[in-house]
Amino acid sequence: MNSNEPILEIKNLKKDFDNNNVLKDISLEINKGEVVVVVGPSGCGKSTLLRCINGLEMIQGGEIDLQGEIISNRVKDMHLVRQKIGMVFQSYDLFPHMTILDNITLGPVKAQGRQRKEVIKEAEALLERVGLLDKKNAYPRQLSGGQKQRVAIVRALCMRPQIMLFDEVTAALDPEMVREVLDVMLELAKEGSTMVIVTHEMQFARAIADRIIFMDKGEIVEENSPSNFFTNPKTERARQFLNVFEFNAVKSVEDKENQ
Amino acid sequence: MQDLGISVLFEGKNFIRLLQGLWVTIEISLISVVISIVLGILLGMIMNNKNPLIKITTKVYLEFIRIMPQLVLLFIVYFGMTKAFAINLSGEMSAIIVFSLWGTAEMGDLVRGALISIPKHQYESGRAIGLTTLQTYLYVIIPQTVRRLVPQAINLVTRMIKTTSLIVLIGVVEVVKVGQQIIEASRLTVPSAPLWIYGVIFFLYFIVCYPISRLAAKLEKAWES
Numbered sequence: 001m002n003s004n005e006p007i008l009e010i011k012n013l014k015k016d017f018d019n020n021n022v023l024k025d026i027s028l029e030i031n032k033g034e035v036v037v038v039v040g041p042s043g044c045g046k047s048t049l050l051r052c053i054n055g056l057e058m059i060q061g062g063e064i065d066l067q068g069e070i071i072s073n074r075v076k077d078m079h080l081v082r083q084k085i086g087m088v089f090q091s092y093d094l095f096p097h098m099t100i101l102d103n104i105t106l107g108p109v110k111a112q113g114r115q116r117k118e119v120i121k122e123a124e125a126l127l128e129r130v131g132l133l134d135k136k137n138a139y140p141r142q143l144s145g146g147q148k149q150r151v152a153i154v155r156a157l158c159m160r161p162q163i164m165l166f167d168e169v170t171a172a173l174d175p176e177m178v179r180e181v182l183d184v185m186l187e188l189a190k191e192g193s194t195m196v197i198v199t200h201e202m203q204f205a206r207a208i209a210d211r212i213i214f215m216d217k218g219e220i221v222e223e224n225s226p227s228n229f230f231t232n233p234k235t236e237r238a239r240q241f242l243n244v245f246e247f248n249a250v251k252s253v254e255d256k257e258n259q
Numbered sequence: 260m261q262d263l264g265i266s267v268l269f270e271g272k273n274f275i276r277l278l279q280g281l282w283v284t285i286e287i288s289l290i291s292v293v294i295s296i297v298l299g300i301l302l303g304m305i306m307n308n309k310n311p312l313i314k315i316t317t318k319v320y321l322e323f324i325r326i327m328p329q330l331v332l333l334f335i336v337y338f339g340m341t342k343a344f345a346i347n348l349s350g351e352m353s354a355i356i357v358f359s360l361w362g363t364a365e366m367g368d369l370v371r372g373a374l375i376s377i378p379k380h381q382y383e384s385g386r387a388i389g390l391t392t393l394q395t396y397l398y399v400i401i402p403q404t405v406r407r408l409v410p411q412a413i414n415l416v417t418r419m420i421k422t423t424s425l426i427v428l429i430g431v432v433e434v435v436k437v438g439q440q441i442i443e444a445s446r447l448t449v450p451s452a453p454l455w456i457y458g459v460i461f462f463l464y465f466i467v468c469y470p471i472s473r474l475a476a477k478l479e480k481a482w483e484s
Binding site for chain 1: 392
């Protein structure tokens with residue numbers, strides 16, 4: 001699946017909020033069909049990185065290329081670029097005044113000018129795949145968090161993006177709903193979608209990633225294969241970060257035993 | 260046979276005159292409402308501006324209009340303007356000015372609230388699926404704002420209609436004033452006239468306002484999300 005043809009290139013990206021450099025000199029290449037998982041402590045800039053890629057944030061230095069075309073800091077036609085980049089947010093952000101089907105078809109019909117009939121067909125096929133075809137005429141408020149997030153993924157997919165960005169998509173979900181969303185993402189990865197995923201689910205990161213990017217304080221500290229990263233990280237900072245997760249696991253077992 | 264007070268209503272042109280009075284009420288309300296909605300939408304958008312000067316100015320305007328009783332505003336415009344600046348305004352004109360000032364303030368606050376109640380993420384997910392800024396407003400933001408706004412705006416309209424009864428006090432002959440004239444004219448012949456005439460006026464207001472407030476309730480229900 002994983003060819004060596006870069007679809008997205010980030011070169012020396014710098015991002016400041018006021019005087020706070022959130023991203024310092026980030027360089028990263030993402031190949032077609034590759035699944036890159038970005039992990040790191042809160043506030044390390046991983047969500048900001050995704051927002052910069054999708055042009056939701058202006059950048060203060062460097063450049064982002066999608067298929068050889070500069071997409072960073074564009075004012076004109078940014079909406080055309082975004083049509084090639086699918087993004088799923090932590091808080092789903094479906095449009096509450098529209099049915100599920102209208103939520104999904106809005107972008108393809110209005111932004112891409114595709115035939116409504118053909119889009120509906122595609123939307124229904126995608127909904128069927130995530131097991132939500134029976135909800136197509138429901139409103140977002142009638143769905144659970146996990147269902148909403150699956151719809152949000154379908155909404156992004158229906159634009160036929162070149163690359164999908166997932167920003168902590170399970171962070172706002174109840175634990176029992178996390179699985180249904182992750183399963184959808186695993187399936188996409190298997191089909192060869194190019195994905196950049198920001199997550200705190202370490203087991204999931206290990207299962208889905210072709211490559212792990214570890215960020216801390218606005219820098220890429222380590223790039224590694226998932227098996228190496230989780231068993232034998234190269235850097236001390238990554239080791240400390242992973243220890244926190246281990247510590248939590250150990251602590252919860254100890255708590256149980258002490259009860 | 261005891262004379263029924265209601266008969267006053269059908270003497271001469273009394274009922275027609277009441278309806279004409281009602282029309283004055285509706286006319287003043289309608290003009291003020293239209294002006295308030297147009298200016299209120301603009302004010303609401305301006306109130307979300309981050310410029311501190313604009314923020315303070317609009318805030319002072321809103322609070323001033325809200326704290327002042329409408330009657331005092333009417334007196335200031337109708338009597339005060341004439342005395343101070345020798346501007347001679349008719350009662351109707353003064354009423355329209357005051358109700359427009361008041362309605363604009365209230366409407367502006369409603370619009371401001373509706374606009375800030377749309378989460379930032381709604382703008383972002385509109386952009387994330389490749390909509391232009393205009394399309395994001397057209398399909399995502401404005402429909403949601405309108406849904407939040409319309410029921411409250413309609414309630415404001417009924418409040419404005421009811422409050423126009425105050426303009427009797429600056430000499431505008433609207434429905435309540437006509438009622439008073441009819442009552443005065445028949446005070447000796449029909450002592451129970453006030454009950455009947457004010458009763459009819461109550462129904463006239465009811466007939467105008469009830470459908471409007473039902474509409475608000477219906478829309479609110481249909482759009483709840």
